[in-house]
Amino acid sequence: xxxxxxxxxxxxxxxxxxxxxxxxxxxxxxxxxxxxxxxxxxxxxxxxxxxxxxxxxxxxxxxxxxxxxxxxxxxxxxxxxxxxxxxxxxxxxxxxxxxxxxxxxxxxxxxxxxxxxxxxxxxxxxxxxxxxxxxxxxxxxxxxxxxxxxxxxxxxxxxxxxxxxxxxxxxxxxxxxxxxxxxxxxxxxxxxxxxxxxxxxxxxxxxxxxxxxxxxxxxxxxxxxxxxxxxxxxxxxxxxxxxxxxxxxxxxxxxxxxxxxxxxxxxxxxxxxxxxxxxxxxxxxxxxxxxxxxxxxxxxxxxxxxxx
Amino acid sequence: xxxxxxxxxxxxxxxxxxxxxxxxxxxxxxxxxxxxxxxxxxxxxxxxxxxxxxxxxxxxxxxxxxxxxxxxxxxxxxxxxxxxxxxxxxxxxxxxxxxxxxxxxxxxxxxxxxxxxxxxxxxxxxxxxxxxxxxxxxxxxxxxxxxxxxxxxxxxxxxxxxxxxxxxxxxxxxxxxxxxxxxxxxxxxxxxxxxxxxxxxxxxxxxxxxxxxxxxxxxxxxxxxxxxxxxxxxxxxxxxxxxxxxxxxxxxxxxxxxxxxxxxxxxxxxxxxxxxxxxxxxxxxxxxxxxxxxxxxxxxxxxxxxxxxxxxxxxxxxxxxxxxxxxxxxxxxxxxxxxxxxxxxxxxxxxxxxxxxxxxxxxxxxxxxxxxxxxxxxxxxxxxxxxxxxxxxxxxxxxxxxxxxxxxxxxxxxxxxxxxxxxxxxxxxxxxxxxxxxxxxxxxxxxxxxxxxxxxxxxxxxxxxxxxxxxxxxxxxxxxxxxxxxxxxxxxxxxxxxxxxxxxxxxxxxxxxxxxxxxxxxxxxxxxxxxxxxxxxxxxxxxxxxxxxxxxxxxxxxxxxxxxxxxxxxxxxxxxxxxxxxxxxxxxxxxxxxxxxxxxxxxxxxxxxxxxxxxxxxxxxx
Numbered sequence: 001x002x003x004x005x006x007x008x009x010x011x012x013x014x015x016x017x018x019x020x021x022x023x024x025x026x027x028x029x030x031x032x033x034x035x036x037x038x039x040x041x042x043x044x045x046x047x048x049x050x051x052x053x054x055x056x057x058x059x060x061x062x063x064x065x066x067x068x069x070x071x072x073x074x075x076x077x078x079x080x081x082x083x084x085x086x087x088x089x090x091x092x093x094x095x096x097x098x099x100x101x102x103x104x105x106x107x108x109x110x111x112x113x114x115x116x117x118x119x120x121x122x123x124x125x126x127x128x129x130x131x132x133x134x135x136x137x138x139x140x141x142x143x144x145x146x147x148x149x150x151x152x153x154x155x156x157x158x159x160x161x162x163x164x165x166x167x168x169x170x171x172x173x174x175x176x177x178x179x180x181x182x183x184x185x186x187x188x189x190x191x192x193x194x195x196x197x198x199x200x201x202x203x204x205x206x207x208x209x210x211x212x213x214x215x216x217x218x219x220x221x222x223x224x225x226x227x228x229x230x231x232x233x234x235x236x237x238x239x240x241x242x243x244x245x246x247x248x249x250x251x252x253x254x255x256x257x258x259x260x261x262x263x264x265x266x267x268x269x270x271x272x273x274x275x276x277x278x279x280x281x282x283x284x285x286x287x288x289x290x291x292x293x294x295x296x297x298x299x300x301x302x303x304x305x306x307x308x
Numbered sequence: 309x310x311x312x313x314x315x316x317x318x319x320x321x322x323x324x325x326x327x328x329x330x331x332x333x334x335x336x337x338x339x340x341x342x343x344x345x346x347x348x349x350x351x352x353x354x355x356x357x358x359x360x361x362x363x364x365x366x367x368x369x370x371x372x373x374x375x376x377x378x379x380x381x382x383x384x385x386x387x388x389x390x391x392x393x394x395x396x397x398x399x400x401x402x403x404x405x406x407x408x409x410x411x412x413x414x415x416x417x418x419x420x421x422x423x424x425x426x427x428x429x430x431x432x433x434x435x436x437x438x439x440x441x442x443x444x445x446x447x448x449x450x451x452x453x454x455x456x457x458x459x460x461x462x463x464x465x466x467x468x469x470x471x472x473x474x475x476x477x478x479x480x481x482x483x484x485x486x487x488x489x490x491x492x493x494x495x496x497x498x499x500x501x502x503x504x505x506x507x508x509x510x511x512x513x514x515x516x517x518x519x520x521x522x523x524x525x526x527x528x529x530x531x532x533x534x535x536x537x538x539x540x541x542x543x544x545x546x547x548x549x550x551x552x553x554x555x556x557x558x559x560x561x562x563x564x565x566x567x568x569x570x571x572x573x574x575x576x577x578x579x580x581x582x583x584x585x586x587x588x589x590x591x592x593x594x595x596x597x598x599x600x601x602x603x604x605x606x607x608x609x610x611x612x613x614x615x616x617x618x619x620x621x622x623x624x625x626x627x628x629x630x631x632x633x634x635x636x637x638x639x640x641x642x643x644x645x646x647x648x649x650x651x652x653x654x655x656x657x658x659x660x661x662x663x664x665x666x667x668x669x670x671x672x673x674x675x676x677x678x679x680x681x682x683x684x685x686x687x688x689x690x691x692x693x694x695x696x697x698x699x700x701x702x703x704x705x706x707x708x709x710x711x712x713x714x715x716x717x718x719x720x721x722x723x724x725x726x727x728x729x730x731x732x733x734x735x736x737x738x739x740x741x742x743x744x745x746x747x748x749x750x751x752x753x754x755x756x757x758x759x760x761x762x763x764x765x766x767x768x769x770x771x772x773x774x775x776x777x778x779x780x781x782x783x784x785x786x787x788x789x790x791x792x793x794x795x796x797x798x799x800x801x802x803x804x805x806x807x808x809x810x811x812x813x814x815x816x817x818x819x820x821x822x823x824x825x826x827x828x829x830x831x832x833x834x835x836x837x838x839x840x841x842x843x844x845x846x847x848x849x850x851x852x853x854x855x856x857x858x859x860x861x862x863x864x865x866x867x868x869x870x871x872x873x874x875x876x877x878x879x880x881x882x883x884x885x886x887x888x889x890x891x892x893x894x895x896x897x898x899x900x901x902x903x904x905x906x907x908x909x910x911x912x913x914x915x916x917x918x919x920x921x922x923x924x925x926x927x928x929x930x
Contacts, residue, residue, distance in 0.1 A: 012834065028562020030677070040787035044838030045831030049359070051528040054568045054673055056456065057362045073676050096499050097835040107360065107467075115468035116423040126417050128432030134425040138450060141425060141457060145361055181423065260470035 004076065006034055007084040008046065012097045019043070020084060025076065031087065032060055032071035035099075047098035055212060058146030062099050063088040068148040068210045090151040105156075106147050109167045113174060114191065114258035118183040129182045139220060140177035142213040143170065149207035149217055155200045166197035169207035169217045176221035179228065186258065187250040189232040194252040198225055322494075322767060323504045325474075326760070327353045328753040329746070330493060330508040332479050333535065335363035336455075337718025337738035337745070338514030339462035340415075344746025345512075346469045350753055353506060354466065355474040357498070357530050361463045364516055364528050365738070368455025369571035369669065371437055371447025372739070373732035374412035378433040380444035380616060385409040387443050390913050392733060394597070395441040395627045396697070396726020397867045398882060399548065402906040403704035404724040408733070408740050415739035416448045424461040426450055438576040441627040441730040443601070444616060452571050452667045458735055477504065479534065480843060481770045482511065482542045482714065483763055490542060490713035491760035494770045498840060501833020503771050507760040509753035512707075512745045513539060513700065513716040514738075518552075518851045520790075520844075522693035523798035524567035526558055532844040533851030535720040539700045540850060540890060544709045547722040547885040549698035549851075550858030551868040553729055554803045556631035558692025560649035565677045567692040570652065570670060572731040574687075575624045577666050578613060579654035581635070582686070583643035589650070590623035593634035598626055629728040629867050632691040636803055639690065649690030655683055691803055695734065697725040697868055698858065701887065706748035707741050713752060717745035723885075727867025775833075777842040783828025786842040793820050793848060801856050806872040810860040817856060821849050853896060858886050861898045 005022045021038045032050055039046050051057040053072045060071040065079060065086050079085050093101035121127050149169035155162050167175070175192055178184050192198045205218045215221075231237075329345040331338045334356035345352040356363065375388040388409035393400050416434065420426065426448050427435040438445045450457040466473070479495035492507045515535025519527025540546055557570040575581075583589045594602045602623050603609035609622030624631065635650050645651055654663055660683035664671050667682070674680040674687060699722030700709050707715045718738040725733060777783065800813035824845040829838045858869075864878035865871050884900035891897050 026564065028678075029564045033564040039837055040785070040791070044785055044787060044829065045836045047835040047837060051358055051362045051364070051530065052367050053528065054367065054565070055676065056453070056669065057366045057528070059358065059362050075676070100499070100835050102499075103359070110464075111467055111470075115464065118421050118423075121421075126433070127420055129425075129428055130432055131428040131435075134428060137425045141450070141460060142453065144366070144456065178423075181425070183420075183423075260468060 002081065004034065004081055005084040006038065007086045008035070008038070008099070009088045010043075010046070010098050011095065013095050016095075016098075018086070018088075025081070029076045030072055031062075031064055031069075031074045031076060031079075031085070034076065035071060035087070047096070047100045049100050056144060058144030058212075061090055061146045061148050061151065063090060063151075068151050070146060070148075070212050073212060090147070092151045092153070092157045093147070103147050105163055106145070106150060106168070106170060108261065109171045110174070111261035112167075112195075112256065112259045113171065113178075114186050114188055114255045116178060116181060116184050117186040117258070119185050127183060133182045136180045136220075137177045137182075139215055140173040142215055143173060144213060145170065146212060148210045148212065152206040152210050153201075154204060154206065155197070162197065162200065165195060166200055167192075169201075169222065171196065172198065172201070172225060173215060173217055173221040176225050179225065186255070188255050189229050190250060190252040191255040192225060193229045193233060195256065198222070198229055201226070322764075322771070323502065324762065325353065325504070325506050327351045327472075327506065327508045329353070329510050329512065329749045330355060330506045331512040331514060331746075332356075332493060333363070333514035333516060333718070333720070334360055334463075334473065335365040335514060335516050335718060335738065336458050336462060336735060337516075337720075337742040338363075338512065339459065339466055340739050340742025341512045341514055341715075341717055341746035341749065342471050343462060343465050343469065344743045345750045345753075346466070346471050348747070348750040350750050353472045353474060353508070355477050355479060355493070355495070355506065357476065357478050357534075359475050360473050361459055363459060364531060365455045365459040365735075367526065367528070367569060368458070368735055369452040369569065370439055370573040370576065371449030371454045371732050372412070372416060372458065372735035373439065373442060373446045373730065374416045374448055374736050375409060375444075375446060376413045376416065376434060376436065376448070377444075378429055379436045382617075383444040383446060386913055388412070388446065389910070391442050392730060393726065393914070395730040395733075396728050397877065398726065399551070399866060399885070399903070400726030401704055401723030401904055402910060403904060404702075404741070405726075406910065407704060407744070408724060408737055411740045412736040415736065415743065419458065419461050419739070422461050422465045424450075424457050426457070437573060438613070438621075438625065439731045440572055440575065440625040440631065442732065447576070447732040449573070451665070452573050452669050454735065458739075474504075474506075478840065478843060479538070480774055482538050483766050483770075484542060484711070484713075485761055488543075488712060489756070489760075490711055492762040492767070494767050496774065496833075496843075499835050501836065501839070503774075505762055505767055507762055509756040509760055510713050510715065510749035512749050513709075513714065513720050514718045514742065514745070516719045518696050518848075518855075519693045521793055521797045521848045521852045521855075522802070523794040524558065525693040526555060526567055526569040527693070532847045534844070534847045535716065536696075536699060536854065537847035537850040539709060539711070539714065539716065539720070540854070540888070542711050542714060543890065544711045544714060545701035546854055546888045547698055547701045548727065548858065549696070549722075549854040549888060550862050550886065551697035551727045551866075552693065552855060553628060553695040553697060553868045554632045554691040555694035556628055556635050556691055557652055557687075557689040558694075559673075559678065560645070560688050560690045561647040561678060568673070568677070569692065569694065570687060570689050571667070572628070574652060574654050574667060574670060577654065577662075578657045579652055580622070580624050580657065581631070582651045582653055583638045584645060584651075585643060587643075588624075589638050589643070590626065590631065590634055593630065593637070594623050594626070595630060598630070602626065627728055627730060629870075632803060633870060635689075635691055644690075645688040647688050649688040651686040652689045653686035655685055660684070695719060695729055696855075697727060697729055698722045698854075701885075705744065706751075707745035708748055708752075713756070715745045715749045715752075717741040727869060729868075774843050777827050777829040777839060778833075780826065780828040783826045784823055786824075786827045786829065786838055786845060789820060789823045789827055789845060790841060790848070792823075793817075793845075793852065796820065797852055797855075801852070801859055804870050804872050805859050807860065810856055813856045814853075814860070817849060817853050824849055854888055857888060857896055857898055861886055861900075
């Protein structure tokens with residue numbers, strides 16, 4: 001077989017450029033295989049994330065010839081080989097190195113989600129749920145957290161300033177999953193409206209198009225959530241329904257109280273800190289036993305109040 | 309909070325964090341342990357090599373075994389216990405197998421309270437599916453992505469609790485205090501290459517598997533046996549490290565995906581194995597131990613799916629070690645598939661709609677990676693290195709290792725599965741013993757006096773060793789050493805072993821060890837996979853030596869350990885664990901030590917043909 005040329009972005013937060021690697025083509029390979037062969041050969045320090053190599057963990061997201069994809073599920077034989085195959089990191093997240101980006105935004109948003117508040121179980125201590133009722137949530141729980149939907153979402157891809165107040169498609173399906181969860185009693189609609197930016201989405205369906213799990217993010221999660229948020233806020237019949245069902249509508253602030261992120265800084269603050277470029281000791285500095293210990297990250301650790 | 313920097317005299321600084329309990333590894337076991345410790349109110353940290361939620365648990369497909377009796381009310385913990393022990397060829401720590409069988413149902417129901425959405429029975433209970441070696445349909449599942457459901461549920465629970473998670477952090481070594489208690493762990497941040505130490509009153513190892521020492525494996529890059537190696541280096545006992553599970557059905561083609569798992573659920577849901585002649589060859593390999601409960605005709609095997617009481621299970625659902633060896637034999641006899649496996653056929657046996665509903669990710673995986681439509685044609689499958697039954701010797705009730713302050717749960721712990729693990733018992737194992745490790749580590753931390761300290765000189769030695777590959781000129785690439793290690797283990801310490809090859813493996817591992825000491829890496833420390841691999845090599849080599857040493861010493865065939873030169877089980881070896889530890893000079897020692905003695909009431913379960921089940925007249929084994 002002929003050779004393939006991979007044009008891979010190399011660099012860090014201070015900048016970088018594409019580098020070409022020409023490798024022999026091998027039958028049946030996916031993009032990640034070729035990246036691995038580049039690591040084992042010409043560029044041992046080429047950074048990329050991966051774990052399962054079977055489309056189940058969502059680690060190896062990248063932009064391949066401009067398309068957001070999982071590297072492990074993109075077969076080489078479906079890509080044109082007469083020109084270099086361009087592999088770039090996800091654009092929406094800050095670069096750590098090469099193909100690795102700082103996705104801590106997603107973990108910060110996950111922490112702001114008020115968790116499941118299950119209703120009381122059956123007398124035997126367990127729950128009964130019908131298959132048809134769990135299937136709706138199961139669609140969203142297929143999510144492998146590759147964050148490709150977040151990556152292509154225009155609200156944050158081109159508008160860094162929207163990030164603090166926009167949960168993004170990945171989190172919207174999580175909200176919808178809980179909204180449709182047969183056991184949940186929590187109300188997060190005001191939170192979604194006021195602080196999670198559900199209204200900012202303008203339904204371009206880019207997220208749905210790139211989802212490797214084929215979750216119908218827009219149709220089955222975002223649109224229904226938008227409708228619920230609207231009726232919850234403005235619909236008198238919904239107001240009456242709540243009265244009858246004795247479901248108290250919770251304000252954004254009340255709902256947020258359930259989420260750890262609103263009460264204490266924890267884990268992902270540290271992840272954010274990791275992404276800060278650190279002065280790296282010269283390669284030879286620690287080469288011999290007894291040599292100086294490496295420098296620590298230049299940002300002091302945050303004191304985690306939650307564990308006190 | 310003692311977070312801060314250890315001041316050093318002109319030697320830079322080492323970032324340190326202090327906790328009550330530090331859990332290393334954030335797959336199912338580590339998450340469950342951390343959740344428990346945090347629930348107890350302890351200052352708890354979770355440290356993991358990848359991002360949270362990416363650990364190998366996501367790859368588990370079929371389900372979590374628990375005798376809830378939702379599909380077959382005849383099921384009970386006693387039957388599950390018996391299946392587990394027999395599947396492990398009685399080498400199991402009986403107390404672990406008992407606790408596991410008794411507590412697994414509660415652990416599953418607990419996940420449901422935390423948001424998991426399992427598939428349901430018609431009356432709304434958690435549905436359970438059939439799997440190899442389990443007498444009854446027992447695996448709680450979500451299609452064929454149960455591991456993802458489990459890790460996501462635990463991850464979301466941990467996040468809701470506000471557990472501190474230290475992601476993309478590789479731990480290199482455990483350090484002990486003057487009294488021999490584990491007190492610190494030293495590692496580095498992968499994104500920056502900066503070093504970090506954790507001090508804590510108790511440490512839980514939940515680092516998972518070792519598969520990356522083999523060429524064809526279902527494991528991800530993370531499965532380098534870090535926990536196994538660190539425990540051994542810290543003085544812990546390891547048991548039965550020769551017992552490695554080769555899952556019978558990994559993908560074999562294309563080569564780049566060779567080893568990726570094909571769930572046993574395919575067979576549980578009706579799939580059968582055929583050789584190149586179209587024969588269901590598993591009927592030719594039914595061992596005496598399971599003959600009484602295995603169908604001897606295709607017709608009976610097929611009836612069993614609808615009627616477990618009056619029919620016996622098809623031989624495709626024998627325990628994994630039996631199926632893997634049988635496939636190996638068929639391929640060796642020249643009856644394999646074009647790419648060196650056998651055929652796994654569900655297309656001719658179930659409707660396309662059923663297959664897509666029950667096995668969505670298998671459908672997807674074959675379609676995308678191999679261009680095979682499993683609803684229309686058979687899959688090609690063959691054995692792949694999947695799981696290690698051996699591991700850190702632990703006390704059943706507490707998951708305590710033999711080193712004070714060190715606990716272990718999940719795959720890194722040994723004993724629970726004996727010489728062979730049943731499918732579905734791993735997800736339930738990590739829930740049951742993750743919780744127990746979290747409880748016991750919390751107890752230990754609460755009872756421990758004084759503040760754990762870190763020995764600066766020791767920490768600096770760890771750092772220096774990790775950085776050494778940067779300083780070498782003209783050394784070998786770590787990728788080359790890793791590739792040769794994988795070739796060696798695959799060829800000489802694979803599914804079928806023999807003395808001459810194991811001796812050769814020992815020599816090769818010595819040479820590889822010397823090569824690993826000379827590897828050189830280029831580039832900086834920030835997210836440098838070449839350097840990261842160089843720091844993984846010591847663990848992989850240590851684990852490989854443990855496996856090869858145990859395999860040479862166990863001169864019998866049992867479960868996940870098959871010797872060509874000793875093809876039968878030896879009752880004398882069936883009474884012992886092979887315990888490995890380091891002696892004062894740092895040499896490996898291996899000692900046979902007697903198994904725990906099972907109490908009579910449990911031993912009695914093995915005297916009847918099938919305890920705790922209703923027997924169909926005239927059919928022994930039911």
